Amino acid sequence: MIGLVWALEAILLGCLLVWRFSDLPAIRPAWARLLLIFGAGAAGGIGLVSYLFFFFGVLLGLPVAAMVLELALLAWAAFEVYRRQVPAVPSSGASGRPLLFRVAGGSLFLALVLAASAAWTGWDANPQGNWDAWAIWNLRARFLAAPAGLAWRAWSPVLGATTHAEYPLLLSSFIARCWAFGHSFATLVPAATGAIFFLALIALAAGTIAVLRGPTLGLLAALVLTSTPSLLHEIPAQYADVPLACYIAGAIAFALLRRPALAGIFAGFAAWTKDEGLLFLVVFLAAAAVFRRREALAAIAGALPAAAILTFFKLWLARGNGSLLSTSLPGAARRIFDMGRYGTVTAAFGRGFLDMAQGWYHPILPLIVLAAALRFDRERRREAAFSGAIGATLLLGYFGVYILTQNDLVWQLQTSLDRLLVQVWPVLVLTAFIALRMPETAMAAEPAPVQKVSRKAARKARR
Amino acid sequence: MRGASRQDPFTVSASVALVALVCLWGSFASYGFETAYQRQNSDPYMISQQFVRFEPLLSTVPSAVPEDATLGYLTDASPASTTGLAMTLGAQYVLAPRLIEKGATDDRVIGNFTRPADFAALGQSYRLRLERDFGNGVVLFRKEH
Structure with a gap:
């Protein structure tokens, strides 16, 4: 239970830092602002304390230093928020909520209750999580939480290839931190971590779309994600795919909201979560350079800490462990020219997409209905292209890795493709919702007010 | 991308309501599947x-x-x-x-x-x-x- 308190402390720390040091508090509407602060704070706080624990607790063998630093940061951030309270942004003056908003909000609430109930059944049935949880992520957390001098075993080659000792350590470090600070290997910690990332993902999607495309679409985007069967299935698994999906979606969301430093930080967190996140970081920075040249430098700066720690880990600490790509290099040319593999992978991608359904419900259905009814907004082409290009390139990258891998292709596809699609699905949902016309403008001449305050205005308000 | 033509308000409202209903149906279906699946696959590797x-x-x-x-x-x-x-x-x-x-x-x-x-x-x-x-x-x- 104490481990869970430390998980909540990370969320609080993240929220206070975001509140104080980003201009998200100036965003409207208020509920979208709170969702964005929660989403950025929860996922960002987990990422930050994971860094601190890895550096002080694991590398320097001083977990108490990580704890003291965290608490000092928390106290300072709380004081700063208290001292420099951001003046409340005046409301838009709209009286009451439109019916569509209430329908979407009520449905989202019900869907979240159902998702929580389904996840609870999973935690109850499998408190240790699924295979990769106890064979990879939580196993390595147990090593990292060990007394000083033993944590290096988390990336020991003795563990063997099946534990993927070369995988990045954001999730394992966070769980280890909660276990070490709480003096208990409580199964509640990894279970709750999956739920926190899921909620952060929903909050980020809802907040971003609400700000950019209006409140109703914001809630509907969250509803589509909450009711995605394959995403729900991954929550109790205690894998790193939901955290990665959250960081990927967060990075794109903050890029769309013109917060490039936060976007870069989230892209860095993605790279420090899973190897696929490293691919995302490269793709994201390339897309930023193409579509948002002026903001690319800030995004790169945001991603630097993660890039540094990841480089150190991969090239120095875990260098004895071959990655999926490096072990696939021998014989790669033969596999690249094997046309049969392309057919197998294409068919598997098609099946994987169809398998995201549950019964006759497929999460693409609501998007089709909305596209037919609302149509698309010409003004949003560039944002949609930015987000869509990242999603498409990621899928292309995953496709290429399947072509290259020396593992048994069918086994590799069967054991991983559904989770890769879960990582990219929120990007596709964000892309679709960014491109849609707002219901309010689709049926009325008067456009909804732009619900974003410029950085300059936010700074002025703070002063 | 289509142009910004005005849509029938009823169609828009009905489609939003339909999306909410469809998503809820999906949530119920997922809940039913997950609870049954997890009960049948309780700690399979012990x-x-x-x-x-x-x-x-x-x-x-x-x-x-x-x-x-x-x-x-x-x-x-x-x-x-x-x-x-x-x-x-x-x-x-x-x-x-x-x-x-x-x-x-x-x-x-x-x-x-x-x-x-x-x-x-x-x-x-x-x-x-x-x-x-x-x-x-x-x-x-x-x-x-």
């Missing part, structure tokens, strides 16, 4: 059970298996099989931060067996002495010097 099996080893002779130990590992399960892999990784999960290393080259060797056998004789074939049998297929061997 990882929780591994904590129970190895608890006597960790609690009765902690000095024989200190946290910084690297332990050898013997099993009768085929290492390539799902059972063998789950037993090995499950044991590693429970015993961490101790490292387990397949084979009998280390000073102390954990035996993790699926069925009863003459563990003393088995140990001797690896030049190991049976130090203790903890039941449930878990034994501790020592290297004979």
Whole structure:
């Protein structure tokens, strides 16, 4: 239970830092602002304390230093928020909520209750999580939480290839931190971590779309994600795919909201979560350079800490462990020219997409209905292209890795493709919702007010 | 992309309501599937059970298996099989931060067996002495010097 308190402390720390040091508090509407602060704070706080624990607790063998630093940061951030309270942004003056908003909000609430109930059944049935949880992520957390001098075993080659000792350590470090600070290997910690990332993902999607495309679409985007069967299935698994999906979606969301430093930080967190996140970081920075040249430098700066720690880990600490790509290099040319593999992978991608359904419900259905009814907004082409290009390139990258891998292709596809699609699905949902016309403008001449305050205005308000 | 033509308000409202309903249907379907699936697949690799099996080893002779130990590992399960892999990784999960290393080259060797056998004789074939049998297929061997 104490481990869970430390998980909540990370969320609080993240929220206070975001509140104080980003201009998200100036965003409207208020509920979208709170969702964005929660989403950025929860996922960002987990990422930050994971860094601190890895550096002080694991590398320097001083977990108490990580704890003291965290608490000092928390106290300072709380004081700063208290001292420099951001003046409340005046409301838009709209009286009451439109019916569509209430329908979407009520449905989202019900869907979240159902998702929580389904996840609870999973935690109850499998408190240790699924295979990769106890064979990879939580196993390595147990090593990292060990007394000083033993944590290096988390990336020991003795563990063997099946534990993927070369995988990045954001999730394992966070769980280890909660276990070490709480003096208990409580199964509640990894279970709750999956739920926190899921909620952060929903909050980020809802907040971003609400700000950019209006409140109703914001809630509907969250509803589509909450009711995605394959995403729900991954929550109790205690894998790193939901955290990665959250960081990927967060990075794109903050890029769309013109917060490039936060976007870069989230892209860095993605790279420090899973190897696929490293691919995302490269793709994201390339897309930023193409579509948002002026903001690319800030995004790169945001991603630097993660890039540094990841480089150190991969090239120095875990260098004895071959990655999926490096072990696939021998014989790669033969596999690249094997046309049969392309057919197998294409068919598997098609099946994987169809398998995201549950019964006759497929999460693409609501998007089709909305596209037919609302149509698309010409003004949003560039944002949609930015987000869509990242999603498409990621899928292309995953496709290429399947072509290259020396593992048994069918086994590799069967054991991983559904989770890769879960990582990219929120990007596709964000892309679709960014491109849609707002219901309010689709049926009325008067456009909804732009619900974003410029950085300059936010700074002025703070002063 | 289409142009920004005005849509019939009823169509827009109805489609938003339809999307909400469709999503809720999906949520109910997912809930039904997940609850049934999780009940049918409750701890399929018996990882929780591994904590129970190895608890006597960790609690009765902690000095024989200190946290910084690297332990050898013997099993009768085929290492390539799902059972063998789950037993090995499950044991590693429970015993961490101790490292387990397949084979009998280390000073102390954990035996993790699926069925009863003459563990003393088995140990001797690896030049190991049976130090203790903890039941449930878990034994501790020592290297004979």
